[in-house]
Amino acid sequence: MAEKQPTSFVQPTPTGKEELGRIEVASEVLEVIAGIATTEVEGVAATRGNFASGVVERFGKKVHSKGIKASMTEEGLIAVDVFCSVKYGYSIPKVAKGVQTSIRQAIQNMTAIETNEVNVHITGIQFEKDEA
Numbered sequence: 001m002a003e004k005q006p007t008s009f010v011q012p013t014p015t016g017k018e019e020l021g022r023i024e025v026a027s028e029v030l031e032v033i034a035g036i037a038t039t040e041v042e043g044v045a046a047t048r049g050n051f052a053s054g055v056v057e058r059f060g061k062k063v064h065s066k067g068i069k070a071s072m073t074e075e076g077l078i079a080v081d082v083f084c085s086v087k088y089g090y091s092i093p094k095v096a097k098g099v100q101t102s103i104r105q106a107i108q109n110m111t112a113i114e115t116n117e118v119n120v121h122i123t124g125i126q127f128e129k130d131e132a
Contacts, residue, residue, distance in 0.1 A: 009070075009078060011111055025111050030070040034080050034118075037106035038068070041098040043090030045126035048083040077116030080107075085124040096120040 009030065011023040038044055047067030067083040080103055086095050100118040107115050 009072065009111075009113055011113055025113065027070045030078070030080065030107060030111070030113070031068040033106050033110055034068045034070065034082065034103045035066065037102040038082055038084060038099050041095060041102050043087050043095035044099065045085045045087045045124075048085065048123045073116065078113060079117045079119065080115055081119045081121065083121045083123050085126050086122055088125050088127045092122055096122065 008024040008026045011025050035047060038047055069081040071079055071081075073079050082099055082103065084099065086092055099120050103118045104115050107113055
């Protein structure tokens with residue numbers, strides 16, 4: 001049986017501040033932050049979701065964390081995996097680097113948690129749709 005991944009990450013106390021207690025950030029929060037940061041990068045067409053997130057979006061609810069997985073490595077470092085498609089005509093390496101930078105900065109700014117790695121998986125190219 002596989003080991004269960006932690007469901008939250010401990011947020012460090014800001015420098016120069018008194019520690020009043022423990023702050024934990026759920027992995028779902030990191031996934032939402034990463035999802036929003038991903039969609040803000042120019043050239044990203046969409047993130048890949050699963051069947052459940054597709055059904056939920058059909059009913060009008062936006063799922064920001066679809067196609068994003070935040071986990072902790074064996075060394076206790078945070079890794080984020082992003083599965084997205086790129087719009088046709090954009091440079092895949094530039095878009096992927098933009099996604100990595102955007103996610104790393106967003107998580108650092110909002111939670112003060114350092115990400116060890118941001119892995120971008122390009123799952124497809126989206127072509128322009130002809131409106132006839």
